[in-house]
Amino acid sequence: MQVTIPNFLKQRTFLTPHRQAFIFENEVWSFNDMYERVKVLSRKMVTLGVKEGDSIALLLKNRPETVFIIHALQQLRVKAVFLNNKLTASEMVFQLKDSEAKIIIHDIEFEHISKEISNSYPFILIKSQNEIETLIETEINFVDEYRLDDVCSIMYTSGTTGQPKGVLQTYGNHWWSATGAALNLGISKEDIWLCAMPLFHISGISILMRSVIYGMPFYLMEKFNENLVNKLLCSGQVTIMSVVSTMLQKMIASLNNQKYHQRFRCMLLGGDPAPRHLLETCTQKEIPVFQSFGMTETSSQIVTLSPEDSLKKLGSVGKPLFPAQLKIFQEGKENEPSIPGDIMVKGPNVASGYLNRPTANQTSFIDGWFNTGDIGYVDEEGYLYVLDRRSDLIISGGENIYPAEIEAVLLSHPNVEEAGVTGIKDPIWGQKPVAFIVLKNKTSTWEEELVEFCQKTLAKYKIPKEFYKVNQLPRNASNKLIRRNLIRYITE
């Protein structure tokens, strides 16, 4: 049975018009305020020739207008193609062609890159967010319902190899993600979710979707700033926040002796596997960290550590959300507990596939199960431990080496600010691990110290054979370490 449910924003505004929808700097929008703005914008888009089923690309910052535009596209059942702001023009052109986007709407700061796109791909209509505002309105009837199988958003995965792939996220995927998360984290009318992740990333857009589905305000931040975040968390102005490790590390570094307000109930930690020492610090500081595991293809978290287990299972990302399932797979069969293998997930929040990628769809989506490309294992009780990306795995003399494990050890050294580990070719061992370090203080003996430090906890084959001091590590728009780019420090 094809399930339809009411147009999210229209229904939410009908049900609770006066509840807060979101906060930006010192301004607050109720669902009613927002819907009025969104209706105007939708009518202007219609004037531009936008219609149901079209794809429109967005090159926008975390600002109120962006929230309105995202909702306006949903009012028209138009697919939003979220462009990562940090991409080059040629990378964007690839995504525009692949998604057959008719229009780009960009913030004024992206005027220059939009012109570049226009030069190499003149078939696309480019409009600044301000230009949309100047359009006249065309009267239309707004849709009453969404079909859960309809595509709502297209988001390109950074892609570990080859071209990025456009993940087709349906209204249903977002719905099930939001309700699955609610069954784990609870829903309270006191909640305000801090969105310091980019809205073009699944961790950002999923907050916007939860807001309209739960009837919960979110606090939108244009750019992550640890001092401002700490202020919000200490004063109790927000109750939940989504972060990745590097953000959390910066927050803790600038927190000093302050404590987060007791209303702050959930630090939802995603992205890379979190270093153990970070989790331990959070435990000491009584920060309620919920480790989670998820990706663009799962429309946000799919495995999360429950409240009751957050201390007992430190380092685990937990168990699947209620509507989801998980298995560890290797060579066509499920692994026993504690044996690492491919992490496979299933659930109605998992995207139905990639756009225009029949081969990738065949290899990644098998009988309803999605192969995440990550390696991990479950313990006897079914808690998931993520080791690494399959593609980041280093095989040295037949031994599997997980970069994240080495990085976690390095990060626990007092002089290490950031650490990245990858494999390089080795004539004897096939591959060997090498480390890239951002130091806190440059000392003459830093390398020897790190080797000695590693020898205390790591098997010999796991100890990096070379160390490189760097000023920063390659990270993507959501601050995730891109290990395959580490090698450029040596080769370029």
Place this chain on the structure above:
Amino acid sequence: MQVTIPNFLKQRTFLTPHRQAFIFENEVWSFNDMYERVKVLSRKMVTLGVKEGDSIALLLKNRPETVFIIHALQQLRVKAVFLNNKLTASEMVFQLKDSEAKIIIHDIEFEHISKEISNSYPFILIKSQNEIETLIETEINFVDEYRLDDVCSIMYTSGTTGQPKGVLQTYGNHWWSATGAALNLGISKEDIWLCAMPLFHISGISILMRSVIYGMPFYLMEKFNENLVNKLLCSGQVTIMSVVSTMLQKMIASLNNQKYHQRFRCMLLGGDPAPRHLLETCTQKEIPVFQSFGMTETSSQIVTLSPEDSLKKLGSVGKPLFPAQLKIFQEGKENEPSIPGDIMVKGPNVASGYLNRPTANQTSFIDGWFNTGDIGYVDEEGYLYVLDRRSDLIISGGENIYPAEIEAVLLSHPNVEEAGVTGIKDPIWGQKPVAFIVLKNKTSTWEEELVEFCQKTLAKYKIPKEFYKVNQLPRNASNKLIRRNLIRYITE
């Protein structure tokens, strides 16, 4: 896309084995305890020849064993046919034949009626709950997933005219009902839901389903007892309760000057339209009443008054749950606000139809909308006010008279304990309203007093033309007034 989600109890036990599942008298079962019992029971049922797709009728009281049996059937994907304990043998036989139930499982107290059933319908296997216990176990694999479109339970509507109809409630209907309710009422890990409604009624079984979906304990009560309920609510042992008006009235009558604990956050009031004076009393006593509207066909509440509106819109049952919709329909088109008409609802919690009733399905389920058979209107803001059952409507001299409105006036008289109003034939007016009253104190002038009282607030045509003093009103197993049976006081 056919959505599958994990077997509710198996997944819940996997995710949170040690959380409380339910409480009965002084005993507590965790999800793990319960699942162990349920697995044993399921294996015994298999020995009995029960298999996926079968229908099994249950004639059981609100007891732990009943909870286990309901879950055991779900483990086997067997449909549970819930028999109302108050039915006669011949009424039960009708439902057994209609649902093609293979077996009845009954509590020992229903031995006698089971024998009666056996006499008139020897083709059914009858087993007491104790007999099931004595069976040996057959090893099986438990299902990992439910298809949301599969039928989970069959529940017969009391039926206002003609034979009762078996409502087909799917796993998806229960799922969407639970998650839709959660989006309105919130989910807190402090919650314990009091189930004093029969488990064979949708208001009871829906608590059991929410428990396993939310991971929330419920407090099971064998039989509603206002003193025990008040004790639980005053001590804060439960936080939410489902009631109908008559239960709430009894609770208030015996509450005296006590107050419910501040942890008690929701009195979910369903069933008949609630008398205004009852709601006003609850407001005075700071009882957090959430009026709601729902039925067997909507798998529990579908329209509920939100927290923020409970005082502002006293008397309304609120707005639809997030995944649901509502319209007032008359003669093929939607009515304007404040014009009464048929209440139509739509949503993924609405049953797909009745078993073996193609004609009823055609008239009641139209383009995905279900005609509830109730009459009501919405105000300008979309809040629903339920007037009455279409079939209880009295038409007198061309005027519509809603029995519930008259009853509410009568109930606000200090000497009226209960009141029921129905229409009887009248040679001049077609029909005329008559009232049946349970008095608090018998006085010689009670009738004159009530007429005088009605004259103050009711138009002349609405004032009952005859009054009958009775000892009790006809109610069904969930305490709902059955107006069509009032007439028996005169005719029998």
